[in-house]
Amino acid sequence: MKKIGYIRTTVKKEIEEQSxxxxxxxxxxxFVEAKESIDFKSKIKLSQMIDTMQDKETIAVTRLSILSSSVQSLLELMHILEQKKIILEVVEQNFISSGIHTLNELLFYILEFIEDIKVEKQAYGMQEAKESGKRLGRPPKLTAKEVLKAIELKQNSTSRHIANRFRVGRSTLLRHIARSRKSA
Structure with a gap:
């Protein structure tokens, strides 16, 4: 029987990996469904693909999270596939819907699905933040002005005194000074 793949992603490099x-x-x-937003609900390519498929044909995806962004919509899709007698294969999780699975296996797959959704949304959020120019991670201990002032003070004082004045560790002060000199 025929096996058709489905890819849904917001990150372009994942298309090649999944392919x-x-x-x-x-x-x-x-079939590839690529969107800019993580919350895209209309899966046009998936619907087209399912409409063209016949009994005992297989839809293959790399992970369950490719098919849906919620447990509810995943269950609805599984019901549609079951009615049309279409087999679902999840390659990375070694799952085939026509096989007999224990309750523990199904719960494991659902937990893995939920974790994948969280990771996908987090990665999308980080990518969006980077593109909008936001700095990720912990804020720096010293501002650019404070680093310049510290460089100025370093000519007449020790690193330890300057670090105490700005209430940071000596290594933090030296790291900020080194970064400032690299970027200059």
């Missing part, structure tokens, strides 16, 4: 995995899994055709 390689799906081709290795034996997919003859791959």
């Amino acid at each position: 390689e995995i799906l081709i290795a899994a034996g997919c003859s055709k791959i």
Whole structure:
């Protein structure tokens, strides 16, 4: 029977990675759903793909999180696939919907699905923040003005005294000074 791959991503490099995995899994055709927003609800390519499929054909995805962004919509999709007698294969999780799975296995897959969704949303948020110019991570201990002042004071004072004055550790002070000199 025919095996068709489905890719849904907001990150372009993931398209290549998922394509390689799906081709290795034996997919003859791959549908790609690429969007800029993590919350895209209308999965047009997925609907088109399901409409063209026949009994006993297989949809292959790399992870369950590719199909849906919520447990509810995943269950609805699984119901549609079951009605149309379409088999679902999740390559990275070794899951095939036509096989018999224990409750523990299904719960494990659902927990893994929820974790994948969290990671995907976090990665998208970080990517969006970087693109908008926001600095990620902990804020610096010293401002640019304080670093310049520290460099000025360093000519007449020790690093330890200057660090105490700005209420930071000596290594933190020296690291900020070194970064300032590198960027200048």
